[in-house]
Amino acid sequence: MFGSNTQSKRSFILSQQPPQPQVQGEAGLNFDHIKRSIAVASGKGGVGKSTCSVNLSVALAEMGAKVGLMDGDIYGPNVPMMMGVRAAPEVVEGKLKPVEKYGVKMISMAFFLEEDQPVVWRGPMIHGAIRQFLADVDWGELDYLLVDLPPGTGDAQLSLSQTIPLTGAVVVTTPQGVSLADAKKAKVMFDKVSVPVLGVIENMSYFTIPGTGERHEIFSSGGGKKFAEEYGVGFLGDIPLYIGVREGGDEGNPIVLREPDSEPAQAFKAAAKSLMEICDSLGGDGPKKETVYF
Template sequence: MVAVHDAAKPSGLQKVKHIIAVASGKGGVGKSTTAVNLALALAAEGFETGILDADIYGPSQGMMLGVADGVRPQADENNYFKPITAQGIKAMSMSFLITESTPMVWRGPMAAGALQQLIMQTNWQELDYLIVDMPPGTGDIQLTLSQKVPVTGAVIVTTPQDIALLDCKKGIEMFRKVEIPVLGVVENMSLHQCSQCGHEEAIFGTGGGERIAREYQTQLLGQLPLQASIREQTDAGRPSVIADPESSVAQHYRAIARRLVEEVKNLEEARNFSPNLSVIED
């Protein structure tokens, strides 16, 4: 199945320069935490940034950004949603349209239809980057996004654990099948440092993200530690990049953001390159 990347953008996305899907082959690897901190890191680097929570069944970006339950997006004059501004970035999520306790008991096509509404009926205005927090796996939501939106590229989040790496490969292969470039891999929970003695231990193994990046000829954008503060700050609605901007964790996210920007730049240059042909007469 081939994605229609050159099709016109939905009207609400006309002023969005780059759309980046943050995905994982399986749940529990810290994809949503990585997505929100990456969005905040891009904003900290000076880019106008938004985040779309495409996890219809388990939307979490509202809580991660500290948006109170019950806050609803307003409509503009064209009856489009206006994204909610939180922590300096624009955000849209199914969590803004339901209560925290509402379960999404929907079949796949219904969830895909809900995603289309979020995509097609949100007016993002001018953004340099729109980060899309994808649900885990390789199902209807992923296909809907690739068919309806000209995605610039994807970032795959994994842990060094072998089972996570196996699913990571499936995620990369899926994006390749729909012709979305994989810009790089983020290895989460790569190293744990004891808060008492400072001893470091690779709980989930070592080198997995680097091996995957090498095997699929993409970049290892960064490695993130297994650290309680990341979870605590995100649960409190102030992710690490905002809560403690001078911390080593925040600096890790900002370094990943800078590498992502560089990969997007390289991708654009490759797409715009056209060799000059000269004809020499004998």
């Protein structure tokens, strides 16, 4: 999928013995070139977290920001497919050059795998890959680095918070109770590693019947807003169910570009604007956090 030299590039990501997790803001790493780093997370899989990561990134880039998108889902990387990327990153002077499309710089484990190849790794290797994606990629100057995390509260989430001082996190949920219960666990996890939750997105909030405008709340509605109110975090908006979102993801053409005037595209743009305003309200380059030991 990514060319004949995939093996050599895969060797690059596996070339170092991955370090054991130690502390937040790992010593020896400098991230001054990244103004704000934001984790996009969910407690449960299947809520559309990667869809939100991709569309938020593109929307921020459309607003003039310098944006990077790191696919932190090492076991199930799909950002390249959703962004329509077929080229692999090059290695230049010992650094990976992220692939750029739609104004967004990207890195993903998918660049180092065959199409049907699984990743069967233990936690320390996950930490090593995440560290390399942050330290060994030539991101350049970024206003925002969004990190699309895997669902849950495991190795990738801890490794990220231990490696780079995160500005904060965005939690993606769907309206129904089972998803909200896991989203709350994600919030508690971020509290424990001193990462503020900047906002919540409620995805698949409702479905509007074409032609009639009749609105159906298939998975219930309003849970994301209640979550935000309960925990005192920002509500970035609700995203409707819309076939174009799915089609755009499969085609590698995010909905904010594919159908920029559609209801979900407008919702993603509004969410990106709200996220930008929340980050701006923090002052400077975001909060400075205490080191957290595990």
